[in-house]
Amino acid sequence: MHIPDGYLSPATCAVAYAVAVPFWSIGFRRVKRVLHTRAVPLLAMVSAFSFVVMMFNLPIPGGTTAHAVGLGIGAVLLGPWAAMLAVSIALMIQALFFGDGGITAFGANCVNMAIAGPLVAYAVYRLVSGRSAIGSRRRVVAAALAGYAGINVAAFLAACEFGIQPMLFHDATGTPLYAPYPLSLAIPAMMAAHVTVAGAAEAVIAGGLVAYLQRANPELLEVTAARPGGGWRATRALWLGLGAMMVASPLGLLAAGMAWGEWGVEDFQDPESRAQIVAATGNAALPDGVPVGLERLSSLWTAPLPDYAPGFMHDPSFGYIVSAVVGAGLVSLAVLALAWIVARTRGQGPRTPESGAAHGG
């Protein structure tokens, strides 16, 4: 899971750093706001704890053993923001001092294991544990599922980062310059190990830790337990981030060529597009015409905003932004509707989920 130097291109590494920096910045500001002068010693201790937990060799049902990453534990005990910082610092010490994980790939490792993993783990923990009692068995299951989901999301992201390398970075002879396996190989290879052994290790340590703390130190679990509150302040940064991404969506127009696997009927009819498809698929032979199934199914549904370019707009950049606003709005409406239905089913009013703030213990 710790990506060494040389597996990812410098461009990929730079993008990963660019993705990670805002999360680090927001995370540190949130933690500092809550903890004030306690931030430095607490983050240092929890980072050291994360580091040590990564050395635990866990017996997995079935007879094998595996090391946990501990991203689920951090999210369950501290919330996503503090976990993000603690795991990042542990990864930095591993990369700098112990050579575990690359220096150029540090940003990517953090995006996978310190940012996406804890965020997903925290969301799963809160979703599954709901408002259950601190000592309930449901929280143990929620923590185990959180750890399992978090590490698998992290592995999936790493696999995607590996898988796009041969498509984007190869020399004139077709030699992949970095990780050599395409998505079709990288994803199954990574996920096979994480869906089974590594995921089980993360589930064991996260679920087991919550079960232990329920008996021995239940107040430590109250930090991330659901409670009323939130509102605009709690989710402000997320909404602002979403808005910034909408405005930045026309950057997609800068990408040259076509998206791999998103070929349409017209791409199979156009000789230039066919040449690009052949080049992108390792010179695999294409069918002479449009594949029958693709042609039949393509007429089933016509998108209202095809290619993110509404027909009534002449400026493609503005079309992208409008498409982003419409898409994000529809997703938000769907989530709100789902939350309303769930609240009605449970016989209580809708609640805004707590922000997952920088809980510090």
Add this chain to the structure above:
Amino acid sequence: MADDAVDRPRRSRRGLTESVSRAMCRAFDAEDIAARDGLLQHLDPRIKVGGFVLLIVVAVSVRSLVVLGGLFGFAVLLALLSRIAPARLARQVWLGVFAFTGLVALPAIVLVPGEVVARVPGLAWPITLQGLRSAAFLLGRGETAATFAALLVLSTPWPHVLKALRAYRAPVVLVAILGMTHRYVFLLQSVAVQMVEARRSRTVGALGGRDRRRMAAATAGVLFGKALHLSSEVHLAMISRGYRGEVFLLDDFRTRPRDWVALAVFGAVAAMAMWFGGA
């Protein structure tokens, strides 16, 4: 079967103990090597941090195997001039990278499509030129970058590496947290090992998988509690010494002429590598 059942818990216990002792040995060794009289040991840590990060980025960027080999040779030369034995680098870096990256890179020689240069004996799988080059790139980049990173850490005390990061605008709070984390990693490691050993010394017979999982989770839980308790104590100690949320670090490095020469050499090697091996 019975032997296996008895043996497994012992292996698990050794796993944590060995990991911790290996990490500690490595830290002590690094301090020992950093105190030796060698080329890199005499350089300003800021120059070393900048120079090695530059060389790592270049090693990851070049598109020529010959140039990559040249960079690896430069790393070995620096090690020799700094009295860091190649045998140590082999043990600590090269074998590990070769085992891990070699395992990842090996299938590439048959899975990457391209010009067939040979076939796997007995299986007739095609070995391609592109696959061989791709595997060589992966292995070469991994070995070279890891060697540069190891040279930095082996020739520079950790506190100096951290202070040098300040010269590159790393937030002072980050540097302070990294320093404290590094210090308490070893303390928490010792505590974890002591907890496992204490439990094992009071256990008769072999533990089953379920009990071992519970023990690991309980150890992690106690360790987390201790970490929080320790952070409160450290916080109070910091407050009692005047800490009000602002971190100050002494910045007492001095750059001498030989440091500038070293920086020029690092820069020249990086520029030549990009000139001859860039895109």
